[in-house]
Amino acid sequence: MGFLDQRQWMASLEQHGELRRIKAEVDWDREIGAVTRRVLEKKGPALLFENIKGYRDGRCTKLFASGLGARSRLALALGFPRDTPNRALVQHVMQKNREAIPHVLVDGGPVKEVIVKGAAIDQTEFPVPKWHYLEGGRYIHTFSSIVTKDPDTGVMNVGLYRGMIGKKNTTPFLLIKGGQHWGAHFVKWAARKQPMPVACVIGWDPIMSFLSGSPLPAGVCEWDTMGAYRGEPAQLVRCETVDLAVPAGAEIVIEGTIGDDPETYENEGPFGEFTGYVSDLPTPRPTMQISCITHRRDPIFCGSLEGTLPGSYSENSVMSSVQRAAIAWNILNGAGIPGVLDVFAPPITNGVNLRVQIKKHYQGQPKQIAAALWGNSAAQYRYKHVTVVEEDIDPADDEQVEWAFAHRVNAGEGGVVIFPGIFGSPIDPSTPMEDRDVAQLGTGLWNRMLIDATRSWKNPRRAEWGGERFPPTVRPAPDDEARVKARWAEYGLGDL
Numbered sequence: 262m263g264f265l266d267q268r269q270w271m272a273s274l275e276q277h278g279e280l281r282r283i284k285a286e287v288d289w290d291r292e293i294g295a296v297t298r299r300v301l302e303k304k305g306p307a308l309l310f311e312n313i314k315g316y317r318d319g320r321c322t323k324l325f326a327s328g329l330g331a332r333s334r335l336a337l338a339l340g341f342p343r344d345t346p347n348r349a350l351v352q353h354v355m356q357k358n359r360e361a362i363p364h365v366l367v368d369g370g371p372v373k374e375v376i377v378k379g380a381a382i383d384q385t386e387f388p389v390p391k392w393h394y395l396e397g398g399r400y401i402h403t404f405s406s407i408v409t410k411d412p413d414t415g416v417m418n419v420g421l422y423r424g425m426i427g428k429k430n431t432t433p434f435l436l437i438k439g440g441q442h443w444g445a446h447f448v449k450w451a452a453r454k455q456p457m458p459v460a461c462v463i464g465w466d467p468i469m470s471f472l473s474g475s476p477l478p479a480g481v482c483e484w485d486t487m488g489a490y491r492g493e494p495a496q497l498v499r500c501e502t503v504d505l506a507v508p509a510g511a512e513i514v515i516e517g518t519i520g521d522d523p524e525t526y527e528n529e530g531p532f533g534e535f536t537g538y539v540s541d542l543p544t545p546r547p548t549m550q551i552s553c554i555t556h557r558r559d560p561i562f563c564g565s566l567e568g569t570l571p572g573s574y575s576e577n578s579v580m581s582s583v584q585r586a587a588i589a590w591n592i593l594n595g596a597g598i599p600g601v602l603d604v605f606a607p608p609i610t611n612g613v614n615l616r617v618q619i620k621k622h623y624q625g626q627p628k629q630i631a632a633a634l635w636g637n638s639a640a641q642y643r644y645k646h647v648t649v650v651e652e653d654i655d656p657a658d659d660e661q662v663e664w665a666f667a668h669r670v671n672a673g674e675g676g677v678v679i680f681p682g683i684f685g686s687p688i689d690p691s692t693p694m695e696d697r698d699v700a701q702l703g704t705g706l707w708n709r710m711l712i713d714a715t716r717s718w719k720n721p722r723r724a725e726w727g728g729e730r731f732p733p734t735v736r737p738a739p740d741d742e743a744r745v746k747a748r749w750a751e752y753g754l755g756d757l
């Protein structure tokens with residue numbers, strides 16, 4: 262069973278010693294972001310800021326952050342013990358991503374306790390941080406789940422996309438038409454010359470953020486996948502001003518529409534992105550016009566400090582290390598590729614780099630793996646560099662992977678393959694700005710790379726090498742090793 266709501270999730274974290282309440286006054290302007298960064302560096306707990314400057318009284322006084330900022334907490338959110346290994350979580354997620362329990366509509370719920378419309382709408386009544394000093398504004402949507410609907414099928418999508426406070430009732434978003442599912446919806450609504458209805462959900466079961474930040478296949482309603490993870494249907498209520506549905510137990514819901522008239526665009530960015538860089542320049546972007554805010558009494562705002570740096574993993578990198586590996590593995594299984602033994606997404610890369618371990622069946626298999634991943638829309642923002650290793654190399658062990666890279670890769674003989682100009686990311690600082698022009702290109706362009714660190718089958722098998730294609734390693738013979746182990750103390754080496 263999942264968590265009833267964000268409050269039950271926070272109570273569970275507190276019970277496990279994974280939540281700290283900050284009672285000292287902290288400024289929403291840069292200080293919350295800097296505190297959160299330092300706690301991430303120290304591999305610390307989730308945080309509940311209870312005394313935010315200028316928000317001691319009023320509509321909303323508290324901010325919850327870093328709920329999924331550690332592997333232990335992600336394990337708890339998925340219903341596992343805190344020390345569950347990565348691989349077990351990946352395999353659970355692979356399974357659950359393919360299941361569904363349809364959501365149900367209920368008549369009301371705590372999220373309707375307060376309803377604000379018209380001139381009373383003011384996003385700055387919520388303690389929205391300016392997370393980083395170089396960001397273009399206060400980012401209200403860093404961990405919100407954004408609900409839209411395909412106007413042709415009526416199926417809802419739930420995605421996680423960044424959005425910044427514009428005016429008190431407007432929110433410009435980084436809305437990418439190519440790749441992201443709400444972008445595909447946006448194109449359809451624009452073709453009908455209608456603004457797209459949108460609902461932004463802040464704070465519920467942590468599974469909501471985990472799944473809205475994950476590229477499930479187009480047409481899948483994430484509310485129903487959440488049902489499968491929770492073991493019971495998500496209970497949703499209808500929005501007040503748009504034809505969408507949101508969890509009855511959510512903390513805060515912001516409703517409105519986004520139109521495609523450039524006259525309505527407002528500047529968005531830069532933002533401290535998952536790459537660890539402050540990406541973008543301020544750019545006019547599609548902007549939500551807010552028509553209603555509903556929330557619980559004394560709502561708890563929720564946000565995430567984005568940006569992974571060596572030594573400080575964001576919530577995104579923790580989630581990506583599990584989810585992006587699971588999605589990739591399902592893609593490879595779906596493509597019928599044999600012999601996939603493990604998939605590892607190094608957390609520091611958020612799944613931009615991916616390692617696949619195989620039992621090699623044929624020479625072209627690593628290229629097939631890269632082609633399958635890059636041909637899937639889940640490769641938006643991710644899987645830029647794919648490394649394939651064999652069964653004797655643990656893909657999670659940097660030293661083993663480096664060794665294979667050094668001695669099994671022949672770059673001029675297909676060991677390194679570059680696929681130029683394919684869809685990619687608009688926020689990758691290594692990509693020139695002109696290749697990141699979302700307005701012109703629909704999405705960013707990438708030159709993707711495969712590193713085939715498997716032993717080449719172009720090498721003939723040799724009798725002198727025990728019938729293998731590569732020479733033996735320098736490891737002693739097993740009987741020599743056994744003899745030495747037996748006499749170890751005798752050598753005077755027993756303490757080693």
Ligand SMILES: Cc1cc2nc3c(=O)[nH]c(=O)nc-3n(C[C@H](O)[C@H](O)[C@H](O)COP(=O)(O)O)c2cc1C
Nearest residue numbers: 419420421422423441442443473474475476477577
């Ligand atoms: C914490 C977090 C923040 C994210 N921020 C953005 C964002 O600002 N813009 C974006 O396009 N994708 C963002 N993503 C990635 C998308 O949520 C992800 O690609 C997801 O698949 C989108 O949903 P969709 O596949 O239904 O379109 C973020 C993911 C996480 C986990």
